[in-house]
Amino acid sequence: xxxxxxxxxxxxxxxxxxxxxxxxxxxxxxxxxxxxxxxxxxxxxxxxxxxxxxxxxxxxxxxxxxxxxxxxxxxxxxxxxxxxxxxxxxxxxxxxxxxxxxxxxxxxxxxxxxxxxxxxxxxxxxxxxxxxxxxxxxxxxxxxxxxxxxxxxxxxxxxxxxxxxxxxxxxxxxxxxxxxxxxxxxxxxxxxxxxxxxxxxxxxxxxxxxxxxxxxxxxxxxxxxxxxxxxxxxxxxxxxxxxxxxxxxxxxxxxxxxxxxxxxxxxxxxxxxxxxxxxxxxxxxxxxxxxxxxxxxxxxxxxxxxxxxxxxxxxxxxxxxxxxxx
Amino acid sequence: xxxxxxxxxxxxxxxxxxxxxxxxxxxxxxxxxxxxxxxxxxxxxxxxxxxxxxxxxxxxxxxxxxxxxxxxxxxxxxxxxxxxxxxxxxxxxxxxxxxxxxxxxxxxxxxxxxxxxxxxxxxxxxxxxxxxxxxxxxxxxxxxxxxxxxxxxxxxxxxxxxxxxxxxxxxxxxxxxxxxxxxxxxxxxxxxxxxxxxxxxxxxxxxxxxxxxxxxxxxxxxxxxxxxxxxxxxxxxxxxxxxxxxxxxxxxxxxxxxxxxxxxxxxxxxxxxxxxxxxxxxxxxxxxxxxxxxxxxxxxxxxxxxxxxxxxxxxxxxxxxxxxxx
Numbered sequence: 054x055x056x057x058x059x060x061x062x063x064x065x066x067x068x069x070x071x072x073x074x075x076x077x078x079x080x081x082x083x084x085x086x087x088x089x090x091x092x093x094x095x096x097x098x099x100x101x102x103x104x105x106x107x108x109x110x111x112x113x114x115x116x117x118x119x120x121x122x123x124x125x126x127x128x129x130x131x132x133x134x135x136x137x138x139x140x141x142x143x144x145x146x147x148x149x150x151x152x153x154x155x156x157x158x159x160x161x162x163x164x165x166x167x168x169x170x171x172x173x174x175x176x177x178x179x180x181x182x183x184x185x186x187x188x189x190x191x192x193x194x195x196x197x198x199x200x201x202x203x204x205x206x207x208x209x210x211x212x213x214x215x216x217x218x219x220x221x222x223x224x225x226x227x228x229x230x231x232x233x234x235x236x237x238x239x240x241x242x243x244x245x246x247x248x249x250x251x252x253x254x255x256x257x258x259x260x261x262x263x264x265x266x267x268x269x270x271x272x273x274x275x276x277x278x279x280x281x282x283x284x285x286x287x288x289x290x291x292x293x294x295x296x297x298x299x300x301x302x303x304x305x306x307x308x309x310x311x312x313x314x315x316x317x318x319x320x321x322x323x324x325x326x327x328x329x330x331x332x333x334x335x336x337x338x339x340x341x342x343x344x345x346x347x348x349x350x351x352x353x354x355x356x357x358x359x360x361x362x363x364x365x366x367x368x369x370x371x372x373x374x375x376x377x378x379x
Numbered sequence: 380x381x382x383x384x385x386x387x388x389x390x391x392x393x394x395x396x397x398x399x400x401x402x403x404x405x406x407x408x409x410x411x412x413x414x415x416x417x418x419x420x421x422x423x424x425x426x427x428x429x430x431x432x433x434x435x436x437x438x439x440x441x442x443x444x445x446x447x448x449x450x451x452x453x454x455x456x457x458x459x460x461x462x463x464x465x466x467x468x469x470x471x472x473x474x475x476x477x478x479x480x481x482x483x484x485x486x487x488x489x490x491x492x493x494x495x496x497x498x499x500x501x502x503x504x505x506x507x508x509x510x511x512x513x514x515x516x517x518x519x520x521x522x523x524x525x526x527x528x529x530x531x532x533x534x535x536x537x538x539x540x541x542x543x544x545x546x547x548x549x550x551x552x553x554x555x556x557x558x559x560x561x562x563x564x565x566x567x568x569x570x571x572x573x574x575x576x577x578x579x580x581x582x583x584x585x586x587x588x589x590x591x592x593x594x595x596x597x598x599x600x601x602x603x604x605x606x607x608x609x610x611x612x613x614x615x616x617x618x619x620x621x622x623x624x625x626x627x628x629x630x631x632x633x634x635x636x637x638x639x640x641x642x643x644x645x646x647x648x649x650x651x652x653x654x655x656x657x658x659x660x661x662x663x664x665x666x667x668x669x670x671x672x673x674x675x676x677x678x679x680x681x682x683x684x685x686x687x688x689x690x691x692x693x694x695x696x697x698x699x700x701x702x703x704x705x
Contacts (some may be wrong), residue, residue, distance in 0.1 A: 095383055106565070108578065185620055229580075242624045249394055252434065253624035255556075265613040272646045274620050287591040294511055294589060294600050296622065298568045298579035313591055313598070320598045 074344045077220040079215040084102045085328070092326040096302060097226050102322060107227035111301040113293060113314060114220070116234035116241060116258075118307040119330050120249060122201075122213040124339045126161070127347060128208045129240050132170070132195050138178035153178070177278035180237065181261055185274040193243045199223040206375065209237065209248045214376045216305070218331075220249055223303070231301075233293055235285040235310055239276075257296045259284045289314035296321035302326065312353040317364060327362040329353060334368040402548040404695045405541040405699045409655070410533035411691035415545065419650040422628060425551050429650060434552040437627040439619060439640060440546070442560035442567060442584075444633040444674040445656050446575065449529075450486070450665045453673060454534045455566050456498070458521050479504070494576055499673055506563065511600040519569045528674040532701065540702045542631070544654075546575055550628070557627075559619055560584045561611040565602075581623045584612045587620035615640035628652065638679040641688060653688040655679060660694040 061356065080086040095104040115125040135148070139157045147153030152171035155163035164171055180188070196209050204211065220230050230251055232241060238258035245251045274294040284292045290313050293301060304311070304318035307330040319325035332339050342350040357364050367374070384653035404541050406412040422431040428661035443449040463473070463482045473479035479498035488496055506514070522535050530537065556577055558567060566582035570576045586607040589600050610618045616639050619627060630637070630644035633656040657676065658665050668676040683690050691699070 108572070238621070238624075246434070256624065260621065263617050265616045267642075270618070270643045276618060290591045290598070290600060291589050295564070296580065298564075298582065316593075316598045318590070331504065368656065379385070 064108050076225070077215065077218045079371060081244050081372055083365075083370045085363050085370045088326075088363040089222075089328065092324075093223065094274065095324070099130055105302060105323060106151065108303065109296055109299060109323075110223075110226070110228040111299055112228045112303040112378050113231045113232065113233045113297075113301040113305070113313070113318065114216070115306040115308070116236050117309045117336060118332065119213075119311070120216050121208070121219075121233070122338060123348050124341070125202070127236070128201075128211070129236050130193070130276070131199065131202075131208070132240065133175050133179045134193070135195060136200060137175060140179070146245075169192070171283035177261075180240075181276045181278035183276055184268075185239065185263060185276060188239055188276055189219075189243050196244045200368060204375075206378070209244060210378070213330075213370045213371070214249060214373045214374065217376065218304070220251070224250065228303070231255045231257060231293075232330075233284065233289055233314060235259075235283070238284075250277055252274075255264070257284060257292050265340050285310045287313045293317065300325075304328075305330065306353070308348045308350050309353045312356060315353065319362070320362065327348055329357050329362060329364045331364050331366050331367065333366050334371075334374070336368075337374045338367060382630065383617075396693055400661070402551070403541065403544045404647075405697060407698055409691075409696045410695045411689050414652075415548075418629065418650075419549065431649060433626060435625060435649075436549075436552070436554040437557065437558045437623055437625055438549050438554045439559045439623075439627040439631070439644065440542070440627040441632040441637045441640070442558050442562050444658065445539075445631055445637070446558070447534070447687045448547075448572050448664060449674050450667075451528070453562070453572060454527075454537070455562050456501075457525065457528075457534070457604065458518070459501050459505045461521060461525060462517070463501060466505070472666065478568075482612050484537060495516065497642050501589075506566075507602045507604035509602055511565065511589060511602060512563055514602055515569050518566055522570045530645050530701075532704070535570060536575070536701060536704070538574060538701065539656075539697070540699045541630050541697045543575070543702065545631070546577070550576065554629070555581065556580045557619075557623060558584070559610065559640060561609070563587075564610075583618050611636045613639045616643035619643065620705075626651075632679070633658065634674040635679045636674075638682060641679065641683070645686065645688070652684070655683050655688060655690045657690050657692050660697075660700070662694075663700045666694075683686050 077086055095101055095103040096110065100102060107244055114120055116348045117127055122149065125244055134156050137153055141147055141157055148158060152164050152167045152174055156175060199208055200206060200207055201211055232251055232255065236258050238256055238260050241258055242253035244258045244366060244377065245253060245256045248255045249287045260281040262281045264275045266273055266275055269317065282292065286354065293314065301318040302316050302323065303326040306315055315327040319327050332341050334340060341348060342354060354364065403412055421429040422436065424430060437682055440446055443453055447454065460482050463479055467473055467483055473483060478493045478500055479489050482501060490546055524534060525534055527537055551554055558571060558577055558581065560567060562584050564582055564586050567584055568579035568582045571582045572577060587606045588603040588607045591598065591600055606616065608618065615637065619640065626647045627644040628649065629652040630641050631654045632641055641653040645653045657705055658667050658668060667674060668680060680690065
């Protein structure tokens with residue numbers, strides 16, 4: 054009899070533990086955390102009017118500054134700079150030619166002063182001219198070895214632990230999670246599954262043109278030094294439409310580049326959810342918003358307040374920033 | 380004792396029935412059918428060297444002529460023609476202006492004689508100028524009601540039963556199935572899940588440009604009368620790379636427009652599979668290949684034979700063409 058009772062009790066205990074487990078343990082108890090959970094519960098509860106079938110549970114995430122850090126410079130720019138240095142031996146002219154000279158001399162100030170044109174040159178010199186498979190190998194090698202100049206961590210360990218928990222929590226609730234980033238689509242895809250649990254086909258980003266050609270009787274896709282699409286600002290809803298074909302139910306961003314994506318996710322016939330990651334933690338990560346050149350958050354901050362979107366506060370809301378070091 | 384034996388036998392019987400069930404019942408016993416099953420078994424058997432993890436099991440399908448019929452004209456062109464007629468009252472000038480006049484007079488010969496430029500005019504007049512949501516409604520309404528001029532069936536019932544079985548069989552074996560079509564991405568997406576079991580985000584196709592704008596304080600995506608991308612020939616591997624980010628393991632096509640996609644799927648480091656649907660059945664569907672203006676199969680037929688791809692024969696290999704009528 055006692056045994057029987059125990060046999061029945063064990064599953065009950067396990068079940069209640071499961072229900073009680075905190076899906077977002079790195080988030081402080083806060084209005085931000087409650088808003089996420091409340092929204093997810095509202096769309097997954099079949100008895101509620103707000104219920105949304107699994108097929109339509111789409112969540113989109115900006116990458117730079119939303120899923121991983123973006124200071125002191127975008128990590129993809131750090132990749133491009135490392136790549137210029139790797140290729141410098143084959144380009145002796147770079148020693149005297151800008152913007153390459155600035156890069157080789159670690160003179161970020163001159164590089165940045167060159168503006169958009171200088172950065173574009175660097176990007177094209179490092180991101181084009183090889184097959185897609187060669188580029189995949191190059192980015193994979195970099196992400197596995199390159200380290201952040203301030204923390205000494207691998208860049209792939211500079212992802213936000215609380216956001217990894219949100220990704221996981223949403224997937225457990227039937228959401229398909231997507232990245233919709235201004236960063237390069239092919240820069241992110243080789244590691245998105247391992248780092249975020251997001252397969253390459255659910256990564257949307259900026260792209261350069263690619264050309265199919267038969268090289269040495271081998272079909273190849275060659276990366277061309279020409280912009281194909283910039284997945285930023287009004288480009289984000291356009292890309293969401295092109296790649297996903299459905300309006301997202303939830304959108305997460307951190308800068309004015311995400312504003313249109315957040316508008317789009319929250320203006321459908323169904324209620325939508327928008328969250329802004331507000332960088333307020335100079336001690337543990339970085340504090341910046343309206344005046345930052347990278348990741349400026351100004352118009353979107355105003356609109357978030359006006360529309361009642363969730364603006365989380367990194368300093369106040371996150372118990373941890375990065376995953377525990379191994 | 381007898382009861383016990385029966386209790387053990389029932390699951391065994393069920394299991395053996397499951398194993399023995401034919402996954403492709405509308406296919407005749409043939410080399411084509413065997414080649415599909417043999418390939419799937421080779422990549423799903425963990426004990427084989429040819430095993431491929433589920434994440435990399437990508438199968439791509441052309442649509443027109445591969446998953447559904449394309450005669451007497453592409454079904455999307457039939458949609459455009461119906462649409463011109465629907466819109467004619469708002470455009471009295473179309474009564475005298477080509478190519479609209481030809482469409483309104485059911486004069487396909489004149490329309491086709493106008494070539495690419497005439498068709499493009501018709502496509503832009505009917506596919507652009509509305510929001511993406513309005514266009515989704517228009518295509519959904521059409522696909523639910525329009526009927527094929529020869530069979531009287533709904534166009535969505537002009538899909539190939541044997542190919543529906545292939546789609547289902549592949550998904551049961553861990554494949555993600557994708558459409559990669561020269562047809563319009565937004566023409567196919569509203570009904571791909573219902574008809575093919577393929578969700579909208581796994582539909583790749585040709586596209587026109589789309590613009591984000593706030594109309595009456597409502598965020599909208601407006602369809603512009605401008606080509607964005609033609610997903611045909613060398614565009615197919617490019618689009619596969621952009622949308623899927625991985626080389627497919629299996630590719631299915633029926634025309635020279637699919638050649639590069641078939642090459643791409645079969646030229647990776649892993650063995651790949653390519654199949655061509657050969658239209659040989661004038662009695663039950665249509666017979667055409669090297670000389671057809673729609674769905675020409677010439678170069679791809681030669682290459683298939685040279686490379687040992689599967690060229691199925693509709694007349695010989697398929698027991699049924701379309702699903703049974705309700």
